[in-house]
Amino acid sequence: MVDITPADAVPPAEVAEMELYHPHSWWTKYVFSQDAKVIAIQYSATATAIGMVALVLSWLMRLQLGFPGTFDFITPEAYYQFITMHGMIMVIYLLTALFLGGFGNYLIPLMVGARDMVFPYVNMLSYWIYLLAVLVLVSSFFAPGGPTGAGWTLYPPQAIMTGTPGGQDWGIILMLVSLILFIIGFTMGGLNYVVTVLQGRTRGMTLMRLPLTVWGIFTATVMALLAFPALFVACVMMLLDRALGTSFFMPAIVEMGEQLQHGGGSPILFQHLFWFFGHPEVYIVALPAFGIVSDLISTHARKNIFGYRMMVWAIVGIGALSFVVWAHHMYVSGMHPYFGFFFATTTLIIAVPTAIKVYNWVLTLWRGDIHLTIPMLFALAFIVTFVNGGLTGLFLGNVVVDVPLSDTMFVVAHFHMVMGVAPILVIFGAIYHWYPKVTGRMLNETLGRFHFWITFLGAYLIFFPMHYLGLMGVPRRYNELTDMTIMTESAHHLNSFISIMAFMVGFAQIVFLFNLIWSIRHGREAGGNPWRATTLEWQTPQTPPAHGNFGKDLPIVYRWAYDYSVPGAKEDFIPQNVPGSFAPSREPA
Amino acid sequence: MAETTLAHIGRTEPRPAGWQGIAADWSSDQRAFKNVSWGKAMMWIFLLSDTFIFGCFLLSYMTARISTRVPWPNPSEVFALRIGGSDIPLILIAIMTFVLISSSGTMAMAVNFGYRRDRRKTAVLMLLTAALGATFVGMQAFEWTKLITEGVRPWGNPWGAAQFGASFFMITGFHGTHVTIGVIFLIIVARKVWRGDFDVGRPGFFTSRRGRYENVEIMGLYWHFVDLVWVFIFAFFYLW
Numbered sequence: 001m002v003d004i005t006p007a008d009a010v011p012p013a014e015v016a017e018m019e020l021y022h023p024h025s026w027w028t029k030y031v032f033s034q035d036a037k038v039i040a041i042q043y044s045a046t047a048t049a050i051g052m053v054a055l056v057l058s059w060l061m062r063l064q065l066g067f068p069g070t071f072d073f074i075t076p077e078a079y080y081q082f083i084t085m086h087g088m089i090m091v092i093y094l095l096t097a098l099f100l101g102g103f104g105n106y107l108i109p110l111m112v113g114a115r116d117m118v119f120p121y122v123n124m125l126s127y128w129i130y131l132l133a134v135l136v137l138v139s140s141f142f143a144p145g146g147p148t149g150a151g152w153t154l155y156p157p158q159a160i161m162t163g164t165p166g167g168q169d170w171g172i173i174l175m176l177v178s179l180i181l182f183i184i185g186f187t188m189g190g191l192n193y194v195v196t197v198l199q200g201r202t203r204g205m206t207l208m209r210l211p212l213t214v215w216g217i218f219t220a221t222v223m224a225l226l227a228f229p230a231l232f233v234a235c236v237m238m239l240l241d242r243a244l245g246t247s248f249f250m251p252a253i254v255e256m257g258e259q260l261q262h263g264g265g266s267p268i269l270f271q272h273l274f275w276f277f278g279h280p281e282v283y284i285v286a287l288p289a290f291g292i293v294s295d296l297i298s299t300h301a302r303k304n305i306f307g308y309r310m311m312v313w314a315i316v317g318i319g320a321l322s323f324v325v326w327a328h329h330m331y332v333s334g335m336h337p338y339f340g341f342f343f344a345t346t347t348l349i350i351a352v353p354t355a356i357k358v359y360n361w362v363l364t365l366w367r368g369d370i371h372l373t374i375p376m377l378f379a380l381a382f383i384v385t386f387v388n389g390g391l392t393g394l395f396l397g398n399v400v401v402d403v404p405l406s407d408t409m410f411v412v413a414h415f416h417m418v419m420g421v422a423p424i425l426v427i428f429g430a431i432y433h434w435y436p437k438v439t440g441r442m443l444n445e446t447l448g449r450f451h452f453w454i455t456f457l458g459a460y461l462i463f464f465p466m467h468y469l470g471l472m473g474v475p476r477r478y479n480e481l482t483d484m485t486i487m488t489e490s491a492h493h494l495n496s497f498i499s500i501m502a503f504m505v506g507f508a509q510i511v512f513l514f515n516l517i518w519s520i521r522h523g524r525e526a527g528g529n530p531w532r533a534t535t536l537e538w539q540t541p542q543t544p545p546a547h548g549n550f551g552k553d554l555p556i557v558y559r560w561a562y563d564y565s566v567p568g569a570k571e572d573f574i575p576q577n578v579p580g581s582f583a584p585s586r587e588p589a
Numbered sequence: 590m591a592e593t594t595l596a597h598i599g600r601t602e603p604r605p606a607g608w609q610g611i612a613a614d615w616s617s618d619q620r621a622f623k624n625v626s627w628g629k630a631m632m633w634i635f636l637l638s639d640t641f642i643f644g645c646f647l648l649s650y651m652t653a654r655i656s657t658r659v660p661w662p663n664p665s666e667v668f669a670l671r672i673g674g675s676d677i678p679l680i681l682i683a684i685m686t687f688v689l690i691s692s693s694g695t696m697a698m699a700v701n702f703g704y705r706r707d708r709r710k711t712a713v714l715m716l717l718t719a720a721l722g723a724t725f726v727g728m729q730a731f732e733w734t735k736l737i738t739e740g741v742r743p744w745g746n747p748w749g750a751a752q753f754g755a756s757f758f759m760i761t762g763f764h765g766t767h768v769t770i771g772v773i774f775l776i777i778v779a780r781k782v783w784r785g786d787f788d789v790g791r792p793g794f795f796t797s798r799r800g801r802y803e804n805v806e807i808m809g810l811y812w813h814f815v816d817l818v819w820v821f822i823f824a825f826f827y828l829w
Contacts, residue, residue, distance in 0.1 A: 011619070014618070014620055015619065015620065118627040119627070119631065119796070121795055191635055192631075194634055195630045198621040199620045199625065202619070206617055206618050208616045225637070226638065226641050228638075229644075229645055230641070233646055236763075237759070244755075246743045248649065248752065264659060269649055269653070273649065
């Protein structure tokens with residue numbers, strides 16, 4: 001790279017080179033590693049492993065719902081345990097951990113041009129505490145009474161009562177302890193991600209030149225640091241209610257004809273705390289997906305992202321708004337009509353920045369040089385799915401529509417579309433996109449396309465019919481629907497159909513896992529920059545990047561991350577670390 | 590938005606004013622907060638997160654207190670000590686608060702001497718801070734013991750709402766844990782100061798990073814935060 005810019009064009013380094021911990025043994029290099037890239041892979045592998053458990057649980061639930069009465073071992077108690085663990089694992093231990101712990105750790109230092117996270121040791125602790133949280137969670141499967149069956153929202157009072165599986169056994173205690181550990185571990189990592197983005201960037205990397213992936217992960221992490229405290233407090237208080245007999249959340253209550261010792265607590269208080277975490281959590285998962293999908297679309301459509309600055313403000317705006325909408329999860333709990341009015345309004349306002357993002361994605365595609373690579377397929381699938389799930393969100397954001405629909409399969413369909421399928425599609429796209437950087441080899445194309453089409457179409461075949469079931473009034477959370485008058489013959493058939501589709505989609509994920517492992521050795525050699533992308537992680541001297549990421553000198557950034565198809569440039573992309581005189585940049589002024 | 594400009598970095602165009610100027614400053618090169626080290630930035634952000642934890646605790650306590658239909662025990666009577674034949678309300682809490690606020694003073698002096706590289710005074714003042722903190726925790730243990738012997742439990746008490754004991758033990762316990770962790774780290778950092786680790790740039794035992802005298806200030810941030818939280822607990826729990 002010829003340095004043809006004037007010497008004063010590059011701002012001087014503000015921070016001295018960071019001291020890296022150099023591993024001395026196999027253990028400190030691969031197990032107790034302080035390298036963010038290794039930690040990222042550890043996070044991802046753990047999250048995937050526990051995610052497989054949740055996948056199997058969803059199969060078991062679908063077995064029961066699709067073919068009621070056929071499988072004796074799925075008792076009502078077991079069914080509730082499956083629901084609870086499936087939900088909690090997918091939302092927290094898979095999606096949050098994979099997006100922030102996995103992608104965050106891998107991509108933030110590489111994309112901002114840092115050698116590592118700012119505090120690698122704390123970063124390492126973050127993973128090990130996360131692993132401990134996962135192990136505590138898994139241990140509840142083997143505890144007396146099994147895991148908790150309180151529903152993934154763990155609503156008191158039933159969460160800690162006798163009738164609920166795990167309520168008076170170990171299940172709920174292990175769940176709460178695991179969540180508390182997760183939050184502690186996440187905080188250690190999250191502080192690292194935030195400080196690295198704010199204070200650890202390379203020369204020339206202003207915030208407004210960050211790839212949107214980093215913006216998404218960064219904003220989501222800030223939100224997580226402010227939202228998880230509410231869950232932490234809720235967990236501590238419920239743990240005290242369960243273990244010490246306090247009554248934070250427990251009203252005076254009669255159980256099996258017997259007056260419990262509790263009295264005077266407020267179950268609604270738990271709901272407020274839980275959803276003050278729970279709603280931002282939706283966007284903690286969605287914002288990294290937004291960011292990643294922006295980069296995938298821009299790269300694979302060979303076109304600069306449309307309205308970069310608006311995209312950034314939309315991410316920040318969604319992040320801020322998501323803290324004032326939480327009670328829309330509590331319409332059926334009852335609230336003052338003015339509060340319902342307030343929360344419905346704020347909820348619908350979120351559609352504005354979200355719609356800006358969707359328009360900008362579509363306008364980025366507009367007249368782009370679209371390559372239908374697998375990451376691009378997943379990105380396109382995400383847009384469709386997200387719009388779909390988002391629109392049903394507008395239904396449910398209104399009080400009068402939400403109240404009749406709230407306890408039906410419609411809600412299940414909605415949040416699986418918007419918060420399950422959509423982010424997972426992005427995760428797949430991102431894995432196909434960055435796998436070559438992580439391993440040096442491409443994932444198998446044929447298996448990838450197979451995986452994409454089964455997953456994408458299958459997800460629609462699963463969740464579209466659920467909307468209809470919900471509108472018919474089929475309730476969620478019920479393990480047995482045989483004798484209900486609303487369950488017509490056709491509704492039963494639809495349920496069986498959904499179940500069969502769920503098995504097929506699950507099977508495709510096993511193909512995907514096989515592809516992940518197989519391609520490490522047998523995939524096509526990728527080279528350093530197979531997608532001809534501009535961002536810094538593709539400009540590393542080695543692939544996979546070595547410890548310290550960038551060789552002797554850190555890259556210097558001269559332009560934003562989206563210089564694709566610049567008129568007059570020799571190639572259709574100009575990496576961020578190429579000096580500016582080659583071609584005009586279309587960076588926002 | 591994306592008008593074409595030449596991408597030379599040494600911008601000569603005038604700096605934007607108003608909101609755009611604020612955004613430009615925040616998003617400027619390499620660091621959003623100039624002259625703020627990584628460690629200090631990380632402590633501030635952690636404290637922001639911790640503020641939300643204490644905020645949730647206090648809000649939950651307030652919710653419980655205003656929504657209970659059983660009378661709330663009178664703090665002036667519950668937290669009174671019998672000294673010299675008369676009940677003096679809140680006397681122990683007053684002393685505890687005084688001790689903790691004083692420890693903030695000694696902490697601030699330690700930071701000052703740290704930047705002057707006065708090892709001995711820094712270490713002594715940090716140890717004094719730790720001692721005051723430990724005194725605070727000790728008095729808290731005394732207070733807990735007194736209340737427990739009087740029959741206050743997390744699940745009930747002789748005077749009224751059960752949430753009184755629950756909130757009290759939870760919130761003061763959580764705060765006391767913070768103080769205890771602070772005392773431990775004060776002693777660790779004081780030892781490093783005393784030994785001259787920050788002068789010779791000795792690598793940390795776990796992190797293998799070289800510490801600097803700024804660590805004293807970062808420690809101080811945490812300590813002042815814990816004090817500040819106590820002021821709120823004092824106001825909302827004891828004075829209400």
